Amino acid sequence: MKAVAAYKWSEGLPIDDAEREDIVLRDSLSASRDMGLDVESMREFFLLQIQIAKQVQSAWHSKWKSEGFHQDSWQNPDLQAQIRPALIEIGADIVRQIREALPLLQNKNCLSRCISSISVELKTEFLEDDMKIKLLESLARIKAAQHA
Template sequence: MIVRAKIGRTVIMALILALTGLVLPAPLAQASDDGAVKKLVGLVVERPQVMPGVAMNKWNSGAAIEDAVREQLVVEAAIIASQGHGLDPASIGHFMPAQIEAARIVQSGLVLRWVQEKHAAFAAPPDLATSIRPELDRLTPALLAALQPALSALRRDGLDALITVSHAVPATLGPALAVAVAPVIEAVRKVP
């Protein structure tokens, strides 16, 4: 099972690289400094891990997974905040929607499972206002702060570090991670 999970993550990352037109040199070498990349990937993974609570609330209320108004507010706030981190606002206009889409992937998977199981309402889901949104509000600036150092490391050392640190990601988050890091790979390809 562990071998299958590692192979699955490797296949997902290889697929992303293939779809974005990147070819890695052989043999793959560990990047000299992947700390910045580890930090970014850790934060990118942390965000979808908050989504079960969001999905529980939406399940109980019958709300749609997609909340275009809230999502637009999150993206706009991140674009404004990105300027304080030396990031291109247009790239954040791609990066944050990818984080939101990754969150939707997790929520959709859970809701699909709950439909199949004919799951009842959850007795005590985490509170959106006091528990979940503050956590998401903490993660967004942390993601923005981690993005530029990770991009610099990836541009300097290549994408190998991204693949290496992705092996530590739980297999269940593989599809969400693939979506979430696609804008990072695209930004690395667009070296100024």
């Protein structure tokens, strides 16, 4: 998310892009449906992920506002040509991994077991503990699709 924030900062773009969020959601939910996952619980998870992505980008912008922005040209990929296609790939991978981990996620002990390790293992800058816990809780609510 630092690269996304850096691109928007340099180009003077707003963090929120509702049109892009619609595309991301549509793609992720269609992949979820194909994988036999419950679309509503996946929607809740992806909406939370988007909200957190925006909070993390805002934190970067606040830092650069107070401390200045030092552009690393090698670290400045293009949002449309490079970052967004990579984010779509990551989204598809997340759906596959959730499908694979579903039995584990639905285990009653999953939340309590993961909560203590997630704050150590997830080290993304500006990703606060409360966001990590919300993500875990949302993951634990994901179900398989009901068959008629």
